[in-house]
Ligand SMILES: [Zn+2]
């Protein structure tokens with residue numbers, strides 16, 4: 114990463130006034146320890162209030178509202194939102210919107226809470242900063258047909274106050290202290306480890322472009338969110354522990370709820386992910402390699418093309434956010450993508466020609482494919498350059514570069530194919 118990771122942007126100021134309730138909760142949790150005795154009942158209240166609301170955060174705010182990992186009724190959707198909101202981490206739309214932003218820009222300069230900007234910042238600093246208080250408008254749009262959610266998002270302080278009230282009614286001041294003050298303190302820092310420690314501490318199964326990691330301990334305290342590298346690699350599944358030994362409390366609970374019809378259509382993990390392939394495409398390459406006995410040079414080139422594809426997909430995703438430019442950007446990105454695919458086909462075919470038992474007909478088609486690819490890529494590059502000139506922003510130049518690289522690769526494939534023919 115070539116940006117100054119620790120530098121705070123000029124408009125990222127810690128809002129000290131706004132942070133007072135947050136700080137007071139910490140002081141309260143500490144001071145209260147001298148007034149309330151720790152009993153087994155208190156421990157049970159802390160843990161129950163912790164995990165019930167953690168479920169609201171992981172299954173509700175994260176897997177449902179941010180990632181749409183399963184479906185449910187409007188009533189249970191509301192219950193999930195309420196349990197998540199009771200954790201006092203603001204409203205469901207604010208939370209899920211900023212979280213989507215984190216995935217889109219993980220550990221890039223735009224990432225609001227990348228640990229590359231310091232552990233304190235990723236853990237809680239970003240949240241105490243007045244720049245990120247607003248719910249992203251896209252989330253409001255998506256959920257506005259549920260006024261109860263929009264309302265809860267605006268008055269996000271009401272559910273935690275109700276939660277404290279229920280505890281006080283059930284067990285007096287002691288329950289309110291243990292179940293709200295202490296439990297929320299633990300719940301906050303438990304949740305925040307996913308933004309901080311989960312990007313620093315643990316193992317990596319998948320070579321994602323971010324720093325996410327898998328960590329059993331963090332998975333236990335967050336009901337399964339500690340399998341964060343899994344999650345960054347494949348985000349939309351209802352489970353984050355991909356294998357039976359990866360303990361994922363939220364998923365077990367969702368599974369049980371699905372038996373009773375409370376939730377349904379739990380999205381699973383596809384086979385190519387379980388096989389540890391970086392992309393679906395990797396499996397196809399592996400299959401082609403065994404069929405044609407492809408040398409490593411070609412595999413490397415395919416790999417580069419594959420990365421290019423991912424880049425184009427990312428660019429495309431960003432392009433979708435910019436209203437007017439989206440159309441232009443998308444068609445150029447599409448073109449570049451098609452060029453990349455064609456170039457890859459050409460590369461594959463041209464390699465095949467080097468095997469002695471491939472017919473002349475096959476050779477001709479290889480050259481043809483390569484030519485077409487080069488043509489396509491050139492057109493993509495041109496479109497990209499043209500738009501880059503008129504737009505002059507990072508997004509445009511990113512896909513201009515992608516298209517340019519596609520052109521280069523296609524040209525190289527063409528040369529190889531021609532030589533082989
Ligand atoms: Zn996520």
Ligand SMILES: [Zn+2]
Pocket residue numbers: 215219307308312325341345
């Ligand atoms: Zn993350």
